Amino acid sequence: MIKLNVNGKSHQVDVEPDTPLLRVLREQVGLTGTKYGCGVAICGACTVHVDGAAVRACTIPVSAAAGKRITTIEGLASGNVLHKVQKAWLDHEVPQCGYCQPGMIMAVAALLREKPNPTDADIDASITNICRCGTYQQVRAAIHAAAKA
Amino acid sequence: MTLSLKKMDRRSFLISTAAVGGGLALGLRLPLGPEVVRAADGSPEVNAWVVIRPDDTVVVRIARSEMGQGTLTGLAQLVAEELECDWSKVTTEYPTPGQSVARKRVWGDFSTGGSRGIRESHEYVRKGGAAAREMLIQAAANQWKVPASECSAANSVITHGPSGRNTTYGKVAEAAARLEPPKDVKLKDPRDWKIAGKPLKRLDTLDKLTGKQVYGFDLKLPGMLNAAIRECPVFGGKVKSFDAARVSGMKGVRKVVQVGDSAVAVVADTWWHAKKALDALPIVWDEGENAKVSSATIAEMLKAGLDESYDRFWCMS
Numbered sequence: 521m522i523k524l525n526v527n528g529k530s531h532q533v534d535v536e537p538d539t540p541l542l543r544v545l546r547e548q549v550g551l552t553g554t555k556y557g558c559g560v561a562i563c564g565a566c567t568v569h570v571d572g573a574a575v576r577a578c579t580i581p582v583s584a585a586a587g588k589r590i591t592t593i594e595g596l597a598s599g600n601v602l603h604k605v606q607k608a609w610l611d612h613e614v615p616q617c618g619y620c621q622p623g624m625i626m627a628v629a630a631l632l633r634e635k636p637n638p639t640d641a642d643i644d645a646s647i648t649n650i651c652r653c654g655t656y657q658q659v660r661a662a663i664h665a666a667a668k669a
Numbered sequence: 670m671t672l673s674l675k676k677m678d679r680r681s682f683l684i685s686t687a688a689v690g691g692g693l694a695l696g697l698r699l700p701l702g703p704e705v706v707r708a709a710d711g712s713p714e715v716n717a718w719v720v721i722r723p724d725d726t727v728v729v730r731i732a733r734s735e736m737g738q739g740t741l742t743g744l745a746q747l748v749a750e751e752l753e754c755d756w757s758k759v760t761t762e763y764p765t766p767g768q769s770v771a772r773k774r775v776w777g778d779f780s781t782g783g784s785r786g787i788r789e790s791h792e793y794v795r796k797g798g799a800a801a802r803e804m805l806i807q808a809a810a811n812q813w814k815v816p817a818s819e820c821s822a823a824n825s826v827i828t829h830g831p832s833g834r835n836t837t838y839g840k841v842a843e844a845a846a847r848l849e850p851p852k853d854v855k856l857k858d859p860r861d862w863k864i865a866g867k868p869l870k871r872l873d874t875l876d877k878l879t880g881k882q883v884y885g886f887d888l889k890l891p892g893m894l895n896a897a898i899r900e901c902p903v904f905g906g907k908v909k910s911f912d913a914a915r916v917s918g919m920k921g922v923r924k925v926v927q928v929g930d931s932a933v934a935v936v937a938d939t940w941w942h943a944k945k946a947l948d949a950l951p952i953v954w955d956e957g958e959n960a961k962v963s964s965a966t967i968a969e970m971l972k973a974g975l976d977e978s979y980d981r982f983w984c985m986s
Contacts, residue, residue, distance in 0.1 A: 536920070543941040552887035553880015593880035606878045613870065617737030618877030619884060653737050 522586050526551065527595025537583035541575075542566045544582045545592060553593040553622050557650070564649030567623035567630075568592050574630035593622035596629060605629045608666035616653035624649045628663055637667050705846040708762075713846035715804055717775040718748055718797030720762075721842035725825050727754045731761050732769070732776035733786040735873055740786040742871045747791050750865035751798030751857060754838060755825040761872055792856070795865075799854035801845070808845035809836050894923055897943035898934040903956040907931050910953045916946040925950065 533548040557565030561576040569591040596603045615621045706714040712722040720728040735741035809827040810817040828835040876882040913925035921942030937943035
């Protein structure tokens with residue numbers, strides 16, 4: 521049994537310790553907002569926060585997240601109040617198909633905590649998430665808007 | 670145009686009486702009126718395209734798949750335009766392919782692709798909205814005992830011109846659902862459109878920002894197993910053999926199966942168990958005639974093509 525703290529709630533999961541955190545979040549915890557894309561930590565669709573830092577959950581073993589504070593896209597808003605990144609995403613209508621956006625949003629939320637006013641170069645360096653719809657320009661505009669919010 | 674109460678045919682009589690079988694036995698009065706098709710929450714369907722809840726929420730049925738192209742919002746706009754409903758109260762739902770078959774494909778084509786959703790269904794979805802609007806107006810007119818021609822609808826509110834009385838879609842939806850649908854409806858001139866064709870905010874954005882949007886990959890059915898599959902790494906190659914016994918004892922593994930000539934899959938309790946077993950499964954491939962194809966041989970083939978006579982290009986063009 522591994523003890524996880526996800527979005528402020530405690531979960532006991534019966535999985536092998538090398539199971540990727542992503543699989544456990546989706547299958548045992550039942551939170552499917554975090555997506556599987558490449559499975560090798562390149563695309564960023566699986567990004568969640570572990571103790572506040574953006575982590576690609578498809579490759580870190582669940583054992584590495586045990587006892588730490590895990591936040592998924594489902595836990596980013598405070599009740600019905602959207603996080604400022606989600607709000608900017610809504611205003612700019614960033615998503616098309618939306619599959620990569622939970623990971624994108626989690627990556628950006630972590631970036632803004634570290635760098636409240638990122639430059640375009642900061643964004644290029646930190647937000648390496650892949651969006652096959654090609655929403656990159658909307659993503660950039662929404663990051664700048666969220667930074668000002 | 671007039672709408673009349675649906676006549677009770679033998680079939681709906683049987684359905685109604687079956688539903689109140691106990692009442693019949695006690696000799697109670699039969700409730701007249703045909704059955705109303707209901708959405709899962711019990712709200713009445715005015716027609717296949719439009720469900721209206723008592724709180725005036727309009728649920729528009731969408732028969733195409735939203736994949737980021739905006740069809741869900743665009744189709745809802747077309748229905749809402751003719752329905753004359755309050756756009757801020759519009760939400761959407763997908764009928765299932767099973768419901769489509771059971772209801773004799775009442776929503777028409779269910780396939781999504783080639784930019785055909787709006788192009789090929791705009792007329793009949795608008796007619797769906799227009800028919801629902803006429804039935805709602807008729808229901809209000811019946812209630813007020815006035816001609817429908819004296820009533821109009823805008824923003825989900827029906828008004829009787831001469832008396833100034835008004836009501837909302839949510840209040841008359843139940844009665845409207847019992848009316849015979851109009852045989853034909855007149856569509857608005859696109860020059861008068863207020864909702865359709867306008868750059869409105871998409872209806873699917875919020876769910877995509879909060880993790881609520883359900884993708885095919887997110888579905889979990891009772892007792893569902895997961896498979897991981899591996900195809901011969903060389904195009905045109907085949908499976909020669911695989912050693913299922915080596916992985917069949919691994920945790921969660923249910924079965925190792927060959928898929929066609931060229932792939933092997935492990936079926937397990939979870940995808941992770943299936944993937945781990947597949948990675949550990951010894952598979953011998955017959956790579957076939959493409960086994961020797963490499964970047965070098967492809968470059969060679971292309972180079973040889975450059976040296977061919979120009980005549981072929983002239984023939985092709």
